[in-house]
Amino acid sequence: MGRDAISLDKDKIKEGVKSAVVLVTGAAGSIGSEIVRQLISFKAKQVILLDQAESPLYDLQNEIIAANNNPSFEVVIASVTNKKKIRRVFEKYHPNIVFNAAAYKHVPLMEAFPGEALRVNIGGTKILADLSVEFGVEKFVFISTDKAVNPSNVMGASKRLSEMYIQSLAQNNGISTKFITTRFGNVLGSNGSVVPLFKKQIEAGGPVTVTHKEIERFFMTIPEACQLVLEAGFMGKGGEIFIFDMGDPIKIINLAEKMISLSGLVPNKDIEIKVTGLRPGEKLYEELMNGKEELQPTYNDKIMIGKFEEHNYLKINWAIIKLLNLVDELEDSELVAQLKAIVPEFVSKNSAHAVLDEVKERKDINGSRLYNTRKAILAMNGKRKKIASFLTI
Ligand SMILES: NC(=O)c1ccc[n+]([C@@H]2O[C@H](COP(=O)([O-])OP(=O)(O)OC[C@H]3O[C@@H](n4cnc5c(N)ncnc54)[C@H](O)[C@@H]3O)[C@@H](O)[C@H]2O)c1
Numbered sequence: 001m002g003r004d005a006i007s008l009d010k011d012k013i014k015e016g017v018k019s020a021v022v023l024v025t026g027a028a029g030s031i032g033s034e035i036v037r038q039l040i041s042f043k044a045k046q047v048i049l050l051d052q053a054e055s056p057l058y059d060l061q062n063e064i065i066a067a068n069n070n071p072s073f074e075v076v077i078a079s080v081t082n083k084k085k086i087r088r089v090f091e092k093y094h095p096n097i098v099f100n101a102a103a104y105k106h107v108p109l110m111e112a113f114p115g116e117a118l119r120v121n122i123g124g125t126k127i128l129a130d131l132s133v134e135f136g137v138e139k140f141v142f143i144s145t146d147k148a149v150n151p152s153n154v155m156g157a158s159k160r161l162s163e164m165y166i167q168s169l170a171q172n173n174g175i176s177t178k179f180i181t182t183r184f185g186n187v188l189g190s191n192g193s194v195v196p197l198f199k200k201q202i203e204a205g206g207p208v209t210v211t212h213k214e215i216e217r218f219f220m221t222i223p224e225a226c227q228l229v230l231e232a233g234f235m236g237k238g239g240e241i242f243i244f245d246m247g248d249p250i251k252i253i254n255l256a257e258k259m260i261s262l263s264g265l266v267p268n269k270d271i272e273i274k275v276t277g278l279r280p281g282e283k284l285y286e287e288l289m290n291g292k293e294e295l296q297p298t299y300n301d302k303i304m305i306g307k308f309e310e311h312n313y314l315k316i317n318w319a320i321i322k323l324l325n326l327v328d329e330l331e332d333s334e335l336v337a338q339l340k341a342i343v344p345e346f347v348s349k350n351s352a353h354a355v356l357d358e359v360k361e362r363k364d365i366n367g368s369r370l371y372n373t374r375k376a377i378l379a380m381n382g383k384r385k386k387i388a389s390f391l392t393i
Pocket of ligand 1: 025026027028029030031032050051052053056078079080081101102103104105120124143144145146184185186187188190191193
């Protein structure tokens with residue numbers, strides 16, 4: 001990756017977790033499972049592994065038992081969107097620390113199913129954050145993504161709104177829970193990501209598919225990202241967005257060439273590299289911060305703190321409640337239009353939802369900040385076929 005690997009202040013974390021019950025949501029996923037592995041290796045008092053995916057959680061359970069002597073953990077199958085069930089988890093275990101890594105993360109799928117992005121990514125985060133306040137959780141660490149910065153897709157915008165909610169809670173006086181956000185770019189080898197895809201494609205004899213010649217991304221390894229999540233979680237005093245130094249972005253086409261060469265083959269001779277076109281919601285370049293944020297250093301030179309504008313809890317809370325109440329009522333495009341009204345920097349790219357941005361521009365000229373969703377729906381009708389085609393990606 002052309003930079004030093006990241007090292008961790010392990011003593012600080014060991015000290016922090018030895019008397020803590022830690023709830024990890026999305027525990028069976030790429031990020032959640034590595035956070036769990038590290039917490040168990042640091043001998044946390046108890047780790048609660050919560051996920052809705054039964055088989056991956058079962059596999060992780062077996063892995064932990066095989067790899068550790070008397071590990072202290074519990075497994076919970078539950079959806080973070082089920083408030084009653086999650087409340088029972090808080091009543092039973094009384095977590096001191098929550099790491100929220102449960103999410104729907106695949107950009108093209110969330111373009112096609114925006115209601116699910118809202119229900120899980122915003123709704124699940126709100127349920128967990130609100131219960132954390134109610135149950136006096138000490139720290140709540142939200143796992144965000146660079147896709148939340150100037151989002152170009154529903155997934156990124158859903159994470160941005162979650163960040164805004166978490167920050168508004170942190171700025172709300174009288175709440176003892178410290179709310180911390182960690183934001184980073186792509187993780188090498190995570191579920192459904194480019195490295196396992198290229199590996200499979202090379203094994204199958206090609207072609208290796210790249211969506212654009214110029215597309216580039218920031219990369220970290222899973223252990224590096226999760227080390228930084230833990231460290232940021234422990235150094236956080238509440239309200240920060242921690243941004244990780246990911247080094248320089250890497251061109252995906254160069255990654256493809258390197259992986260083909262590392263397999264002992266010659267790119268575009270033994271294995272073809274095929275450019276397939278940008279996917280819905282996909283940007284050429286990701287950013288780690290938006291223009292309004294200025295960075296402050298921390299004692300770890302790989303972790304920086306973004307300084308942010310104020311978020312009004314009452315306004316954001318009300319907007320999210322209204323949005324979530326509409327998830328099963330509105331058409332997808334109406335929902336996306338509502339999301340755009342709450343997250344103004346959300347501008348769809350390479351997506352059928354981009355038509356909603358055209359509507360916004362027209363409304364702005366007339367001096368109104370609201371979307372006319374009916375107009376948007378009419379405009380969307382001609383694009384239905386495109387939305388259906390998302391499903392095949
Ligand atoms: N993978 C990356 O490259 C990367 C980079 C930066 C940020 N992130 C962020 O980290 C988070 C996790 O990503 P990941 O790569 O581990 O994804 P993943 O798909 O591997 O894991 C997500 C986990 O969440 C679980 N989940 C989904 N909906 C749930 C629900 N309703 N209730 C309970 N569990 C549910 C899934 O079953 C899965 O195990 C995402 O928010 C993602 O944006 C990921």
